Amino acid sequence: MTATRHFLLAAGGTGGHMLPAYALAGELIARGHRVALVSDDRGLRIPGAPAELETHVLPAGRVHGGPVGWVKAALAIRKGRRQAIELIGEFDPAVVVGFGGYPSLPSLLAAGATRRPRVIHEQNAVLGRVNRLMAPRVDAVAVAYRNIHRFPEKQAMKRHLTGNPVREEIVAIREEGFPPLPEDGIVRLLVVGGSLGATVLSEVVPAAIAMLPPALLERLQVVQQAREADIAGVRARYAELGVAAECAPYIADLPERLRWAHLFIGRAGASTVAELACAGRPAIFVPYPHAMDDHQRWNVVDLVEAGGAIAFAQPDFTPAAVAKHIQRMALEPGALEAAAGHAAGCGLPQATRDLADLVESFAPPPLMDVIRVGASAQRAPASGVAAAREAN
Structure with a gap:
């Protein structure tokens, strides 16, 4: 003992x-x-x-x-x-x-x-x-x-x-694997801009989705975190497009939403990157350009090099570029599943245990x-x- x-x-x-x-x-x-x-x-x-x-x-x-x-x-x-x-x-x-x-x-x-x-x-x-x-x-x-x-x-x-410790709920997602995505099945997007949301996501992501072909629009479901000031406009845009979307200033049940998602779009904070890798979810990152020492840009390197994510500098995070990537990932057979596997390969699900072992030593x-x-x-x-x- x-x-x-x-x-x-x-x-x-x-x-x-x-x-x-x-x-x-x-x-x-x-x-x-x-x-x-x-x-x-x-x-x-x-x-x-x-x-x-x-x-x-x-x-x-x-x-x-x-x-x-x-x-x-x-x-x-x-x-x-x-x-x-x-x-x-x-x-x-x-x-x-x-x-x-x-x-x-x-x-x-x-x-x-x-x-x-x-x-x-x-x-x-x-x-x-x-x-x-x-x-x-x-x-x-x-x-x-x-x-x-x-x-x-x-x-x-x-x-x-050791990795970054993540919640047990996130480790459980990894053990369940990637959610099934049959051909012509529903593609589920989770959009999160950090603890307070990010206006750039509210502006670019709905505009990118508007550029997708109608057949893909019909297959999309979106959960998006947005700033209070942006929510009304984001909801209106998705309603205009006929896309099933849920928007909120704060997502309380984020592990459950991550379990649900096929593709993540958002910032690249340390906890976010660690949870995506541990859960095994592909991502489109737009690192926060004003982060101290530009650390968010470096946080995504392992995932991007492994093929589990793509990252855009904020000036390059345009509707056309995002739409092109969503369309490729959603329509190319097995693309999302393969990227999910690459992301999971970067995960360190035993980080909490390993850090505790180190401290105890x-x-x-x-x-x-x-x-x-x-x-x-x-x-x-x-x-x-x-x-x-x-x-x-």
Whole structure:
């Protein structure tokens, strides 16, 4: 039986950071461990956290705004580091795990000050700013792609390919396989533009569908996420074309919609790409051109090279180009099924397990805890979490 350990996770305030952290937390909790998560207010509002997960908000300045902004950020990080040291002393984690984003920085710095093992996870195909800063200082760097840009060459021995953790519902889709698509059967499109939608998809995708031959139009079903400001126009356009379409500003049951879909069209965030590869669904990507370090463009490289997706730079994402690709994929026998297989070949469905194994491997043996706790008890009275543990 695995000995119960404490693990502290720290993640930035976006879904790309938080969702892998939630997945790892769930796996570690299922293994009998106790897990706490540090983020900012924005991050902790993102749904999906395990019920047993303890959460904390610590100051973490974002480095921007010129010299004045840098000073404010440094002061916030320093304050967050001090509070994180107190939290580590109370919670006593065996390992501290960072998922990128500025809210992860104070905890990683505090872990170094308290000599705790540190692991970081990078969701994108470009190492992010905080992870680039911390890579030389941590014990291991878990990555989601075989080729990672801006990874320090001197730290190559620390790199471990785990993939991006995905939800169990997505793994289940992979096990079910690609949905049947008989000749002249219904072709189902899922269009998603990130957490808030993307106007470019609302403009281009309906216009592309309007260019398809009537016989194919009759076979299409569309589920599209769109911004509130765009929904009325998108619905009207599909109604005018006679295409069965469902439009919403937010898709709550995304795993079920992904199970349903034959072809995905959308942005290329890390979680999206990982889920499509794991599920085995072909895609048309239009990477967000203003993403930090242009990471969405690099996120799709593996899938595109494998034949599981096609990617358009946003200026090239035109109705004519998209219509041509949809028509080819839908009318060429076996094209969608083959692309789905290529996408699945890039998937890493055991990412959550592999990341948890990596993190556990840096936890010191339980005997070391006994020695450390015993030494601490001689120096000062126990309090908080440590006192409760001793009382038990």
